[in-house]
Amino acid sequence: MHIGFIGTGSMGTILIEAFIESGAVPPAHIIASNRTPEKLRALASKHTALRTGTNTVVAQEADVLFLCTKPLEYRTVLDEIQHDLTPDKLLLSVTSSVNVQQLEAYTPCKVARVIPSITNTALSGASLVTFGSRFHDADRTRLITLLSAISTPIEIEEQDTRISSDIVSCGPAFFSFLLQRFIDSAVAKTTLTEEQATKLITEMIIGLGRLLEDGRFSLPALQAKVCVPGGVTGIGLHVLDKETRDVFLHLIEATHRKFDVDVLEVKEMFADKKNSFH
Numbered sequence: 001m002h003i004g005f006i007g008t009g010s011m012g013t014i015l016i017e018a019f020i021e022s023g024a025v026p027p028a029h030i031i032a033s034n035r036t037p038e039k040l041r042a043l044a045s046k047h048t049a050l051r052t053g054t055n056t057v058v059a060q061e062a063d064v065l066f067l068c069t070k071p072l073e074y075r076t077v078l079d080e081i082q083h084d085l086t087p088d089k090l091l092l093s094v095t096s097s098v099n100v101q102q103l104e105a106y107t108p109c110k111v112a113r114v115i116p117s118i119t120n121t122a123l124s125g126a127s128l129v130t131f132g133s134r135f136h137d138a139d140r141t142r143l144i145t146l147l148s149a150i151s152t153p154i155e156i157e158e159q160d161t162r163i164s165s166d167i168v169s170c171g172p173a174f175f176s177f178l179l180q181r182f183i184d185s186a187v188a189k190t191t192l193t194e195e196q197a198t199k200l201i202t203e204m205i206i207g208l209g210r211l212l213e214d215g216r217f218s219l220p221a222l223q224a225k226v227c228v229p230g231g232v233t234g235i236g237l238h239v240l241d242k243e244t245r246d247v248f249l250h251l252i253e254a255t256h257r258k259f260d261v262d263v264l265e266v267k268e269m270f271a272d273k274k275n276s277f278h
């Protein structure tokens with residue numbers, strides 16, 4: 001099986017390196033292209049067996065093809081490779097605002113959307129999967145097996161795309177931001193250095209992740225366990241409750257507003273294209 005990647009920016013590179021590191025796909029079975037050749041050359045010099053080519057060559061050779069460009073770059077890529085796409089290929093969109101129906105209308109391929117996460121770099125975290133209508137059981141198994149090497153694949157419904165991606169894909173940035181705020185405040189208010197505070201936060205968050213992973217505590221049970229009656233945690237939780245009450249509601253409203261605009265732009269991008277494959 002040959003896996004192709006069009007776009008070796010942040011996400012294309014993360015996926016390629018995760019598949020190589022996991023051992024799921026040997027570098028010689030990966031072929032990649034990118035608009036700017038320098039980025040591709042840098043990746044190829046790190047993984048010497050990795051193959052590179054034009055978008056057309058990648059589309060021709062890949063059995064499983066990841067489109068790893070930004071949403072408004074999809075049309076250019078699809079126009080370029082449309083004659084190289086055949087019904088046997090799995091075509092995977094990594095972007096939330098391009099849906100499977102749009103790609104099914106545009107190509108004869110078996111289409112799915114796979115939204116990854118930077119956490120997949122550590123062969124960890126989720127990937128969000130939405131199957132198109134042409135995916136049969138064997139194709140599903142094939143894709144889930146592949147994604148399981150680098151993540152926990154979770155099937156999501158179309159209507160849950162944005163919020164699921166907010167949590168799985170944007171979440172690492174959101175929580176890194178909050179952790180950095182914690183560090184900055186510790187440095188501002190106490191004698192800890194940034195380095196010391198960062199070390200403490202890092203160990204805390206890794207430990208918390210492991211606790212949650214082994215299922216020992218739910219989130220509320222964990223808070224209750226740490227919160228000694230009459231102790232300091234309760235005082236801190238009270239501040240958090242008061243000061244962050246609406247913060248995630250506002251965040252979700254903002255990401256959904258942006259998503260609605262993106263979806264509209266993608267719809268316009270595909271508007272002139274007739275549905276030729278149904």
Ligand SMILES: NC(=O)C1=CN([C@@H]2O[C@H](COP(=O)(O)OP(=O)(O)OC[C@H]3O[C@@H](n4cnc5c(N)ncnc54)[C@H](OP(=O)(O)O)[C@@H]3O)[C@@H](O)[C@H]2O)C=CC1
Binds near residue numbers: 073096
């Ligand atoms: N970053 C993340 O954590 C996540 C990203 N995603 C999704 O992944 C997608 C890509 O994001 P990200 O990797 O961060 O973005 P980047 O801008 O880092 O990568 C996009 C890549 O696509 C390349 N590209 C653009 N047009 C073409 C073309 N016509 N032919 C070949 N290559 C092309 C760009 O090349 P060039 O070098 O010329 O710019 C660039 O390397 C987005 O749709 C995003 O929604 C999903 C989940 C998480």
Ligand SMILES: O=C(O)[C@@H]1CCC=N1
Binds near residue numbers: 165169170
């Ligand atoms: O910021 C973005 O749009 C992408 C989507 C998910 C994570 N990063």
